[in-house]
Amino acid sequence: MSNDLINVSIWRGGEDGEYQTYQVPRLESQTVLDVVTYIQRELDPSLSYRFACRVGVCGSCAMTVNGKARWTCRTHVSKVAEGGQLTLDPLNSMPRVKDLVVDMETFFNKWADAKGSFKGDKTRDDALAYISPDDPKRKISSAGIECIGCGACYATCDVIKWNPDYLGPAALNRAWTLVNDERDVTGLERLAAVAGDNGCLGCHSQQGCVERCPKSLNPTGAIAGLKRETIKAVLKGELS
Amino acid sequence: MSASALRIETYLWLAQRVSALILVICITVHIATMIIAVQGGLSSEEIIARIGGSKIWLSFYLVFVSSVAVHAPIGLKSIMREMSQIPTNRIDLLSILFSLIIGVLGIRAAFGLYGLGGA
Numbered sequence: 192m193s194n195d196l197i198n199v200s201i202w203r204g205g206e207d208g209e210y211q212t213y214q215v216p217r218l219e220s221q222t223v224l225d226v227v228t229y230i231q232r233e234l235d236p237s238l239s240y241r242f243a244c245r246v247g248v249c250g251s252c253a254m255t256v257n258g259k260a261r262w263t264c265r266t267h268v269s270k271v272a273e274g275g276q277l278t279l280d281p282l283n284s285m286p287r288v289k290d291l292v293v294d295m296e297t298f299f300n301k302w303a304d305a306k307g308s309f310k311g312d313k314t315r316d317d318a319l320a321y322i323s324p325d326d327p328k329r330k331i332s333s334a335g336i337e338c339i340g341c342g343a344c345y346a347t348c349d350v351i352k353w354n355p356d357y358l359g360p361a362a363l364n365r366a367w368t369l370v371n372d373e374r375d376v377t378g379l380e381r382l383a384a385v386a387g388d389n390g391c392l393g394c395h396s397q398q399g400c401v402e403r404c405p406k407s408l409n410p411t412g413a414i415a416g417l418k419r420e421t422i423k424a425v426l427k428g429e430l431s
Numbered sequence: 432m433s434a435s436a437l438r439i440e441t442y443l444w445l446a447q448r449v450s451a452l453i454l455v456i457c458i459t460v461h462i463a464t465m466i467i468a469v470q471g472g473l474s475s476e477e478i479i480a481r482i483g484g485s486k487i488w489l490s491f492y493l494v495f496v497s498s499v500a501v502h503a504p505i506g507l508k509s510i511m512r513e514m515s516q517i518p519t520n521r522i523d524l525l526s527i528l529f530s531l532i533i534g535v536l537g538i539r540a541a542f543g544l545y546g547l548g549g550a
Contacts, residue, residue, distance in 0.1 A: 353513035387432055387440045388512075418444075425441040430434055 197268060199226055200278045201238065205287045210278070211235075217275075223263035224252050226277060227291070240291040247405065250339030253346070254291050255280035260343035262405040282346035284355075298342055298359070305362040305390070306381035311374050320374045332371040335364050335413050337406050344400030344410055356389045360400035360410030363391055367413035370420060382421050383430050391417035443505050450502035457495040483548010489541055496537025504530040 195217050200210040213230050224242055231238040242252040247265040254263050256271055257278050268277065285293035302308075313320070322329050344360040351357050366385045369375045385391050391414045400410040424430045468481060482488040508526040511517055517525070 350513075383434070383437065387437045388444075388509075389432070392440060392444045422441055422445060425438055430437055430441075 196275070197226060197272055198276050199230065200276075201227075201230070201290065202280045202287075203238075203290055205289055208287075208290075217268070221268045223254070223256055223261070223266045223268060223271065223277065223279070226268060227254075227263065227279065238291075239289045248339065250341035253282055253341040253343050253405075255282060255346065260346040260403050262339075262341055262343065265405065282342050284346050284348070284351045285342065293342075295342060298345055298361070299340070301358045301362040302340075302365055304384060305358050305366040306377050306384045307362055307365040307369065309369060309372065309375055310377045312376045313374070322373060326373075328371040328373060331416070332368045335368040335408055335410075338364055338408060339406060341405060343403045343405060347399040347403040349397060349399065350393050350395055354389065354393060357393045358385065358390050360394075360414065363394075363417055364408060364410040364413040367416050370417065379424060379429055382417075382424050385417050386421040386425070386430060391421060394418075443508075446501050447505040450498040450505075453494065453498040454502055457491070457498060460491065461495065479544065479547045482544050484545060485548070486545075489545040492541040492544070493538060496534065496541060499537060500530045500534035503533060 197215045197217050199213045199215050201213065202208055203211045213234050215226050215229050215234075218225070224245065227238070227240050228242070231240065240252070240254070242264060243249040244251075245264045247262060250262070252263045253260060255261075256263065256266060257273070257276075259271075260282055261271070271277070279291060281287050281291050281293045285295055285298060288294050324330075324333075338361060340361060342361065344364075345351060348357075348360055351359050363385055366381055369377065370381060387393075394411065394414040396411055396415070398411045401408075401412075404410065421430070468477070482492075504526040507529055508522055511522045511525065512519065515522075
C-alpha cells in the first residue's frame with residue numbers, strides 16, 4: 192500500500208454488521224475525525240457518525256480507534272495508524288445504533304441516577320457564595336469538572352462489561368465533584384445513590400478510565416473518594 | 432436499592448478490606464516461619480513440636496483461618512456476580528456455604544494441631 196494512503200476499516204451496521212474498507216489520502220496534521228469526514232463526504236455518504244465542535248470541547252466524536260476509545264477530533268492519524276491501518280468501531284458498552292453511532296441514553300441516565308445535577312438552596316436575591324480557589328474541597332471539585340461526557344471512560348471500563356447496572360466512571364466522577372461543592376445541598380441523598388456494589392464499591396481500581404480519559408481526569412481517584420465518604424456515612428448510620 | 436442492602440454491601444466490602452489487612456500480617460508470619468524453620472526439610476514431627484500445644488500458635492491460626500473464611504467468600508461472590516449467570520440469591524448462598532466450609536475445616540485443623548502436641 193502506498194504511504195500516501197491510509198487503509199481504514201469501519202464497522203458498518205448496528206449490532207449485526209461488518210467492516211467496510213476505504214482508502215483515504217494521507218494529509219499532514221490529519222485527525223481521525225478528518226478521515227471519517229473525508230469518507231462520508233467523498234466516498235460513502237451513507238456513513239453515520241457524530242461530531243460537533245471538532246476542537247475537543249463537546250465530547251461527541253468519541254469512537255474506538257484501533258481498539259482504544261479516543262476523542263477522534265484531537266487524535267492525530269500519525270499517532271495511532273500503525274502501518275497505515277485504522278480500524279474504527281463504535282464505543283463499547285453502549286447499544287450500537289448505526290455504523291459509528293451509539294445510543295448514549297443509559298450512559299447519561301446514570302449521571303442522573305448518581306444525582307449528577309447541582310442543587311442549591313440560594314435564590315437570586317441571596318449573596319453569591321464565597322469559595323476561595325484555594326479551598327481544599329474546591330480544589331478536589333475543580334480537578335474533576337472538566338469532563339466533556341465523551342464516554343471514553345465508560346466504554347473502557349471492564350466493570351460495566353461485567354455488571355451493566357454499574358454507574359460507571361463518568362457519572363461517579365461527576366457525583367464526586369458535587370459532593371465537594373459546598374453550595375450543593377443534595378448531601379446524603381447523593382451518597383446513598385452512589386453507594387453499594389452498583390456504585391462506587393463496584394470499582395476494581397483498574398484505572399482504564401484514567402488511562403483513556405482525553406481530559407486527563409482521574410475518575411478512579413474520584414471513586415476512591417466516594418468509597419471513603421459512603422463508608423463513613425454507613426458507619427455513622429447516616430445512610431438509612 | 433434499600434438502605435439495609437446498601438449497608439450490607441458496604442459492611443461486606445469493608446470486611447473484605449479489613450480481613451485483607453489481617454491476612455497480609457498472617458501470611459507474612461506464616462511464610463517467614465516456614466522459611467526460617469524448614470532448614471533441613473519439612474517433617475510433621477517438627478511442625479507438631481513447634482505448634483502443637485502452643486496457645487499462641489493456636490490463637491494465631493484461628494485468626495488466620497477466620498480471616499480467610501471472611502475474605503475469600505466475599506471475593507468469590509464478586510467473581511461469581513461478574514463472571515457467571517448464577518442468580519444473586521444462589522450466589523449469596525454459595526458464598527456463605529464456602530465460608531462455612533473454609534471456617535470449619537480451618538478451625539478443626541488449628542485445634543487438631545494444637546491437640547497433637549504439648550505435655
